[in-house]
Amino acid sequence: MARAISEKCRRCAKLPVTEAKEKDCWVGQPCHVRRHGYRNRDRYNKQKKQQYAIVTGKIIPEVTVAVPQTPAAILHLYRERKDAPLHAIAAELWVGGKQVAKVEPVHCLGWTGSQAKQYSRDILDSFSGQLEECLLERFESQVELNPSQCPIRPCPLHPEAN
Known part of the structure; x- marks a missing residue:
């Protein structure tokens, strides 16, 4: 085991x-x-x-199948743990293997949970507006990143050198 x-x-x-x-x-x-x-x-x-x-001996023969060009939204969450407060949010929209749109990271300091959820819904709505025939209802995946990797400057975790 x-x-x-x-x-x-x-x-x-x-x-x-x-x-x-x-x-x-x-x-x-x-x-x-x-x-x-x-x-x-x-x-x-x-x-x-x-x-x-x-x-x-359970080898299954491989066949070639056309890959559908379906859109996928990926949410990036900057936080220490699942139960820790959210530091920042970012998102990406992919169609097939190509990145179509990107939402730059935004600090969530002082936001309530409902404000963060509403912001992610707004991201999905704006991504759906970019696609003609499809409405995105949820994110395909959520990627958790450590807040120390936050690219936003100025950032409370990365004080500027004076």
């Missing part, structure tokens, strides 16, 4: 290496390996399933 995921290590894997090394729990090479494993977990699981299919 697989080892349980360490929530502390999963959150640390989101941080840049320089910040992760500053943590008290950093132990060097094992942390590098663990961070890489957490970041590439989906890819490794897919490879394992393919290897299992080869070993057991």
Whole structure:
């Protein structure tokens, strides 16, 4: 049976290496390996399933199918943890494999939860306006980023040098 995921290590894997090394729990090479494993977990699981299919003889022939050009909206949330306050929001609109539109990050300091939800609905509405035949009802995925990676300047987390 697989080892349980360490929530502390999963959150640390989101941080840049320089910040992760500053943590008290950093132990060097094992942390590098663990961070890489957490970041590439989906890819490794897919490879394992393919290897299992080869070993057991359950190889399914591949066929080529035209890929539909459906739109997908991705929401970027800058926050420490799921239960932490939201630092910033950004979004992207993709059609097929091409980025069509982007909403630059916006600070959410002082916003209530309902204001953040309304802002994300407004983003979906503006993305739907860009598409002629489709109405977006939800985000395909949410990407959580650490607030230390916030690109907005000035930012309370990145005081300007005087």
